[in-house]
Amino acid sequence: MAEIKKTAKRLNFKNPRLRRDAHEFPGGGKGLVICEKCDIFYYQKSWHHNADAFIAKRENKDLPVKFAVCPACQMIKNRQYEGEVIIRNVPEKLKNEVINLANAYCDRAFLKDPLDRLAAIGFVGSDISVRVTENQLANKLGKKIKDAFNKVKTKTSFQKSPGDVARVIVEFLEK
Ligand SMILES: [Zn+2]
Known part of the structure; x- marks a missing residue:
């Protein structure tokens, strides 16, 4: 896979494991768990943005804080992911537009849900592959691409276990 983003490292295709427990984070307890990599925080069974602002509130200042x-x-x-959108037969002149749309869509998804992320984006052969941390994000991104471009047919298929990766195929019908 030829990578597009510098941060998108080579992926391990073996054993992408579904994290059904992703929203239940052990060790949360009564306090906060702040991610040491991306600064989101876990509190009362869900993840939120902007830990600094939360802690700055007077009523929260005595809450215990852990890092994880x-x-x-x-x-x-x-190098795991729950969903993958594979975009086939993309006209050369639209490739950048498709990549930019996928990046922007995942950025917006992250703002809505801190666990929705772009895991990797790149080329697999002539196809564009977008790997994301949540399978529903892959479905929504597939629909978004379909809506954004004319003459696009989409197909969604789910890979059987052990992977449980949602794989959405988006195919451009005309070059
Ligand atoms: Zn994080």
Whole structure:
């Protein structure tokens, strides 16, 4: 896979493991767990942005704080992903547009849900592969690409266990 982003390292295709427990983070307790890689924090069974602002509030200043690596950062570090969008037959002149759309869409998803991330984006042969940390994000991104471009047919298929990776195929019908 020829990488597009410098941060998107080579992926291990073996054993991408589904993190169904990603939203239940052990060790949360009554306090906060702040991710030491990306600064999101876990509090009352979910992940949030902007730990500094949260801690700065007077009513939160006595909460115990721990540091750990959040499930999304851990997945990316392990080169795992839950969803993959494979975009086929992309006209040469639209390739950058497709890549930019995927990046922007994942950035927005991250703002809505701190565990929704782009894990890697790159070329597999002539296809564009977008790997993400949540399978629903792959489905939504597939639909977004379909809506954004004319003459696009999409197909969604789920890979059977052990991977449980949602694989969404988006195919351009005309070059
Ligand atoms: Zn993190």
